[in-house]
Amino acid sequence: MADPGQALTSLRQQFEQELTGARTESDLRGVRDRYLARKGGLVSGLLKSLGSAPIEERPRLGQLANTLKAEIEAALTARLEAAAQARPPKGTVDVTLPGRQPVIGHRHPLSLLRERIEGIFTRFGFLVIEGPELEDDYHNFEALNMPPEHPARDMQDTLYLSSPVRSLAGTAATLLRTHTSGMQIRYMERNSPPVRLIAPGRVYRRDQFDLTHTPMFTQVEGLVVGEGVSLADLKGILTAFARELFGDARQVRLRPSFFPYTEPSAELDISCAACGGRGRLAPKPGMNPSGAAGLAAPNPGMDPSGAGGCPMCKGTGWIEVLGSGMVHPAVFEAVGYDPERFTGFAFGMGIERIALLKWGVEDIRLFYENDLRFLEQFRP
Numbered sequence: 459m460a461d462p463g464q465a466l467t468s469l470r471q472q473f474e475q476e477l478t479g480a481r482t483e484s485d486l487r488g489v490r491d492r493y494l495a496r497k498g499g500l501v502s503g504l505l506k507s508l509g510s511a512p513i514e515e516r517p518r519l520g521q522l523a524n525t526l527k528a529e530i531e532a533a534l535t536a537r538l539e540a541a542a543q544a545r546p547p548k549g550t551v552d553v554t555l556p557g558r559q560p561v562i563g564h565r566h567p568l569s570l571l572r573e574r575i576e577g578i579f580t581r582f583g584f585l586v587i588e589g590p591e592l593e594d595d596y597h598n599f600e601a602l603n604m605p606p607e608h609p610a611r612d613m614q615d616t617l618y619l620s621s622p623v624r625s626l627a628g629t630a631a632t633l634l635r636t637h638t639s640g641m642q643i644r645y646m647e648r649n650s651p652p653v654r655l656i657a658p659g660r661v662y663r664r665d666q667f668d669l670t671h672t673p674m675f676t677q678v679e680g681l682v683v684g685e686g687v688s689l690a691d692l693k694g695i696l697t698a699f700a701r702e703l704f705g706d707a708r709q710v711r712l713r714p715s716f717f718p719y720t721e722p723s724a725e726l727d728i729s730c731a732a733c734g735g736r737g738r739l740a741p742k743p744g745m746n747p748s749g750a751a752g753l754a755a756p757n758p759g760m761d762p763s764g765a766g767g768c769p770m771c772k773g774t775g776w777i778e779v780l781g782s783g784m785v786h787p788a789v790f791e792a793v794g795y796d797p798e799r800f801t802g803f804a805f806g807m808g809i810e811r812i813a814l815l816k817w818g819v820e821d822i823r824l825f826y827e828n829d830l831r832f833l834e835q836f837r838p
């Protein structure tokens with residue numbers, strides 16, 4: 459030990475610092491133990507070290523050391539008593555603690571998308587209606603210009619009930635509806651033009667589960683009827699819808715198609731987001747086979763070969779979004795509308811299909827497996 463007098467002074471300073479730094483009762487007890495423990499405590503260490511001081515100094519130093527010890531004891535006792543006084547009574551709640559965050563769920567991505575679609579059409583002035591999932595042959599097929607034996611019935615594999623049941627609509631249902639198009643008939647039977655509606659809901663088909671099929675899925679049907687409703691209206695509404703949902707950057711086209719309940723019929727395609735409508739993915743830098751880095755592919759339109767072709771749109775540059783067309787006069791006749799006076803257009807889309815396209819999900823089954831790691835990625 460260099461200078462016992464010096465050691466005394468610096469121990470006092472060190473103690474004062476630590477005492478000031480002690481915030482809690484257990485901090486204080488820690489300080490107490492470090493300084494006052496009989497064995498290994500800093501104060502008893504100091505007392506012991508006095509043995510090496512010159513004999514004539516010892517009484518004075520011993521006195522100083524004992525005074526320091528008494529001061530330390532007194533200061534600690536005072537602080538510990540004050541801390542015990544400030545201790546909250548048992549069982550009290552510290553209202554200043556931050557609250558617990560409850561785990562809050564949110565709607566399923568398919569519900570979010572359905573609400574989004576409903577929101578867009580509601581702003582366009584459409585009514586939203588719902589109808590029965592148990593349906594009869596007349597509304598699902600016959601009134602939609604698909605009489606018995608009509609080959610178009612094979613377009614959808616129907617799930618039939620083993621015996622008819624009374625549906626919510628009060629009729630004898632024999633099948634699970636294969637599409638929401640029957641809602642066109644159900645609404646027009648009971649209401650006169652003008653009509654402007656969408657009808658979302660579940661539909662059922664005899665499909666196996668795979669990447670793009672489930673035996674139950676969701677559709678949104680649309681119907682507009684009035685005097686002078688034209689193909690231009692169809693194109694305008696559906697283009698506006700597609701741009702709202704997928705973004706302004708997408709190109710939109712109508713491609714001729716066939717449905718028994720519309721004439722003419724068309725499918726609405728949007729340009730593929732994965733390849734930007736080029737049909738092939740942009741070559742990685744330095745891997746351009748022509749060696750002309752940065753130049754567009756020689757045939758930017760189509761590449762159905764598969765090699766380098768965009769997997770999202772299979773090289774066509776376009777993605778099919780929905781079916782549509784001008785309402786067939788036979789449908790108007792079935793519901794008692796005058797086909798000479800009224801015209802209209804209809805459309806139908808699959809919500810799951812749109813979800814796959816919009817979010818780049820590769821397997822439709824993910825939407826039905828209730829795995830939170832998947833579902834939590836889709837916030838409202």
Ligand code: DAH
Binds near residue numbers: 680
């Ligand atoms: N019902 C069709 C389907 O399930 C979709 C559809 C196509 C609905 C054309 C329509 C339409 O209203 O006009 O695939």
